[in-house]
Amino acid sequence: MMQALLDSFAAAARGLPLTLAIWGAGVATGLALGFVVAALRFFAPAALSWPLAAAVEAVRGVPFLVQCFLLYFGGPFIGIDLTPIVAGWVALSVYGAAYFSEVFRAGFMAVPPGHLEAARMLGIPRNQAVLRIMLPMMALAVLPSLANLAVILIKETAILSIITVPELTFRVQGVGSATFAFAETTLVLAIVYWALVEATAVASRFAERRIARALAA
Amino acid sequence: MSTPILSVRALERRVGNTEILRRIDLDVMPGEAIGVIGPSGSGKSSLLRCIAGLDEVSGGAVMVEGRQTRPGDGAVGMVFQQFNLWPHLTARENVALALKLVRRMPAADAAAKADAALARVGLGALGGRKPAALSGGQQQRVAIARTLAMEPRVLLFDEPTAALDPELTTEVLDVIRDLAAAGTTMLVVSHEMGFVARLSTRVVFLDHGVVVQAAPPAELFSPRAEPRVRSFLQTYLDRVAWAREA
Numbered sequence: 116m117m118q119a120l121l122d123s124f125a126a127a128a129r130g131l132p133l134t135l136a137i138w139g140a141g142v143a144t145g146l147a148l149g150f151v152v153a154a155l156r157f158f159a160p161a162a163l164s165w166p167l168a169a170a171v172e173a174v175r176g177v178p179f180l181v182q183c184f185l186l187y188f189g190g191p192f193i194g195i196d197l198t199p200i201v202a203g204w205v206a207l208s209v210y211g212a213a214y215f216s217e218v219f220r221a222g223f224m225a226v227p228p229g230h231l232e233a234a235r236m237l238g239i240p241r242n243q244a245v246l247r248i249m250l251p252m253m254a255l256a257v258l259p260s261l262a263n264l265a266v267i268l269i270k271e272t273a274i275l276s277i278i279t280v281p282e283l284t285f286r287v288q289g290v291g292s293a294t295f296a297f298a299e300t301t302l303v304l305a306i307v308y309w310a311l312v313e314a315t316a317v318a319s320r321f322a323e324r325r326i327a328r329a330l331a332a
Numbered sequence: 333m334s335t336p337i338l339s340v341r342a343l344e345r346r347v348g349n350t351e352i353l354r355r356i357d358l359d360v361m362p363g364e365a366i367g368v369i370g371p372s373g374s375g376k377s378s379l380l381r382c383i384a385g386l387d388e389v390s391g392g393a394v395m396v397e398g399r400q401t402r403p404g405d406g407a408v409g410m411v412f413q414q415f416n417l418w419p420h421l422t423a424r425e426n427v428a429l430a431l432k433l434v435r436r437m438p439a440a441d442a443a444a445k446a447d448a449a450l451a452r453v454g455l456g457a458l459g460g461r462k463p464a465a466l467s468g469g470q471q472q473r474v475a476i477a478r479t480l481a482m483e484p485r486v487l488l489f490d491e492p493t494a495a496l497d498p499e500l501t502t503e504v505l506d507v508i509r510d511l512a513a514a515g516t517t518m519l520v521v522s523h524e525m526g527f528v529a530r531l532s533t534r535v536v537f538l539d540h541g542v543v544v545q546a547a548p549p550a551e552l553f554s555p556r557a558e559p560r561v562r563s564f565l566q567t568y569l570d571r572v573a574w575a576r577e578a
Contacts, residue, residue, distance in 0.1 A: 227416070230418060232386055232416065233410075233416035233417075233418075233478075234418075234430075235403045235404055236384060236386070236403055236409065236410045237404065237429075237430035237434060237479070237482055238403075238405065238430060238434040238482070239429065239430055240433070243433050247429065251420045252418070
């Protein structure tokens with residue numbers, strides 16, 4: 116039993132770098148994509164914002180597990196043939212973007228119209244008003260929600276194991292399959308993910324404070 | 333007689349089937365201070381917002397010095413009931429931002445001009461403060477300085493003290509009175525009747541989107557005023573009387 120635990124921790128350590136890399140990449144592209152989607156939904160004409168709204172609803176309405184299957188196993192039928200790691204990164208980005216975009220959209224809506232009217236009366240061009248007034252104002256409001264979502268996404272990376280991404284869960288489950296020590300390996304997974312979530316939560320709170328201070332300065 | 337600096341001609345605004353403003357005509361001479369009063373929903377704010385170009389008009393025209401206005405062209409400046417200061421910027425940055433972005437002034441010049449505008453509203457020492465660190469009255473004075481710095485031809489005040497408690501109202505009204513005394517052309521929507529009476533060269537009484545009466549305050553705040561105006565003003569007099577008795 117002790118050996119199974121040690122093997123599991125060793126496997127977790129081997130899988131950890133890929134988990135962190137795919138999570139970091141997924142959060143980064145998810146944020147960028149989510150911001151663009153939110154901005155288009157907020158500023159673009161209805162013809163563009165409606166399909167985007169439908170896409171966001173679809174992504175939020177389908178389990179992440181099913182989305183991974185669709186992309187990895189269904190993709191080749193329409194010419195999208197991705198390696199497991201790339202498929203995992205794309206799936207995580209799209210899934211994250213749907214949720215991030217809703218937070219950004221709420222942020223856009225939270226800026227009082229009067230603040231932009233004041234800018235308009237002074238002759239400040241619309242794009243400058245968005246850049247200098249709207250974005251800094253919404254950044255402070257959306258930061259905690261974005262950080263929270265990013266922390267949640269780290270747990271979702273576990274699902275990528277089912278499309279054979281050799282990340283943390285995949286590696287540790289490999290130990291389970293080889294030794295039949297399923298209880299030990301699952302316990303190790305629980306401990307490692309919990310530790311990861313706590314670490315990223317602390318890190319994100321630190322980053323949040325730094326960014327808030329930078330914006331306030 | 334000089335030519336009007338601001339001309340409102342047959343101005344109409346409809347929203348759906350509701351007529352907000354019905355054929356408003358108004359000429360404002362340079363240096364005039366026009367008080368705009370009337371019951372809630374009478375169209376006072378809509379009139380200001382149409383003059384500013386923030387609300388779409390359904391008919392008629394608004395001209396400043398003979399030219400049709402649009403928001404941001406520098407002809408008209410607006411001070412809002414809710415101040416609308418940008419909370420992430422200091423008082424000085426609030427005033428300087430448009431100077432930098434619109435007037436293309438170098439940062440140092442914009443800051444100097446912002447400080448001068450803040451000094452004019454009595455806030456020369458508080459330029460480094462964020463709006464959250466200022467009282468409501470100070471915030472509204474920063475908003476006035478922000479508008480002044482762009483040197484608009486006509487200043488619009490949309491209930492500038494309605495969001496302030498009575499003790500903070502005075503400092504804002506004093507600033508507006510100083511500006512009027514210095515010859516600034518302005519339209520002021522306000523429920524501060526005593527202030528309107530003392531400030532205005534003329535007072536416009538609106539009801540249901542119509543100008544019921546436009547007259548010098550001595551005439552409008554008198555028993556000779558139109559009956560609708562008198563009944564409106566009577567509610568204010570009743571309130572003062574009640575306060576005296578209480």
